[in-house]
Amino acid sequence: MITRRSLLAGAGALAAAPFMPGRAFASTTHETLEAALAKVQIAPEGYPQTEIWSYGGTVPGTEIRARQGERLRRRLVNSLSEPTSLHWHGIRIDNAMDGVPGVTQEAVPPGGTFLYDFALPDAGTYWYHSHNQSYEQVARGLQGALIVEEAEAPDVDRDEVLVLDDFRLDPETGQIAGFANMHDFSHGGRVGNITVTNGIFNKTLDVRQNERLRLRLINTANARIFELQLEGLEGWVVALDGMPLEQPQPITETFLLAPAQRADLIVDVTAEEGGEAHLVRLEREDGFSHVLFNVKGRAAETRRPTPMPLPPNPDMAVTGLEDALRSDLRMEGGAMRGFASAQMNGREVGFREAAQSMKFWAMNGMVDMPEVPLFVAERGQTVRVAMRNDTMFPHAMHLHGHHFREVLPGGGLGPMRDTLLMFADERREIAFVAHNPGDWVFHCHMLTHAASGMMTRIKVLA
Helix, strand or coil: CEECCCCCCCCCCCCCCCCCCCEEECCCCCEEEEEEEEEECCCCECECCEEEEEECCCCCCCEEEEECCCEEEEEEEECCCCCECCEEECCCCCHHHCCCECCCECCECCCCEEEEEEECCCCEEEEEECCCCHHHHCCCCCEEEEEEECCCCCCCCEEEEEEEEEECECCCCCCECCCCCHHHHHCCCCCCCEEEECCECCEEEEEEECCEEEEEEEECCCCCCEEEEEECEEEEEEEECCEEEEEEEECCCCEEECCCCEEEEEEEECCCCCCEEEEEEEECCEEEEEEEEEEEEECCCCCCCCCCCCCCCCCCCCCCCCCCEEEEEEEEECCCCCCCCEEECCEEECHHHHHHCCCCEEECCECCCCCCCCCEECCCEEEEEEEEECCCCCEEEEECCCCEEEECCCCCEEEEECEEEECCCCEEEEEEEECCCEEEEEEECCHHHHHCCCEEEEEECC
């Protein structure tokens, strides 16, 4: 049974009032993107508005749309009381524009500005977010969608961006709950108690029978893994993490969207006129209508044929696997398992001492961002990274500046991605061509995990 209720434990249902993010197109002149305090109605009417940190006064922040091949120029203005920065997630970007404090730039201080200016080589669904204290700043609302449009749009009636997120609200005040929570850092991460789509709880859209929609799903949550399925909709996955699939893949069962991942769907409305369709969120064996589609009228008498593949993005082939540079990445730590010892502040420590400093995870025996990169690759060199998740929890591993393919058992390659979900005790391997010079971070996108040990770096020579 599909039900519509919140997950605010013990506090009654909280619903979000409708408000929509703004939309802006890229241009050759720069525009301002201000990080500032705002208030929005996430909790239902009768509760106070929730204070958030936002780009443009909404959550998600101002939607940016651009066209493939353009330059994007945005001047970040920091009107917050603490430093911040902008990371453009999934874009093959110049290293200096990647927005990682301590690696590619200094964090922008309160009252400061920084001009981000870079080319957009790839069409697809991307997003932008703070990369300073991101476990808190993103959870407070500093994120938004970045859509890079193809030269020729696919044959659809509508293009809908659906930003899936959650918030942890105090049930008495409706305000975002505190962040000094050791459980979040040492277990599965910060999971909210109310889920929203485009800042709206129980998001509803009007559609027509046989209407064809492009749904751009973006998971901007800190740690929540969305398990999704379609009801009254039939369709195909056409892109993952911004990169088109070689052939559209029919959606015949549930699918997962980990933190930071994106999925582009093309779906047909198959529910009857006057009926309902749903994007269903599965949780604890229950089904919740995450987005309700009210079917009003008919777009066509019959459905269209299977869509054509989206045009591929340029220079994305992964070749040279046999002669690739090889590297290993081992993940340890967390509650219920920990680690025997790891390097912290230049010395060997045990798990208990590391935990007292809010460091619960280690990658290759390090709980700090290492001075020495995981590997150094020549530009154009193929790299293979074998990863071991020796923890009790899943991790969404995100590589900056590049996309990769998973090396499958038997030697085949999975779809192009920038974020790979690894479950407990899994062994996975990725491969990519190190085409983008610079120092790039590689980290878990369960953001409390990244803050407490799960962040390393790679280096690609110019």
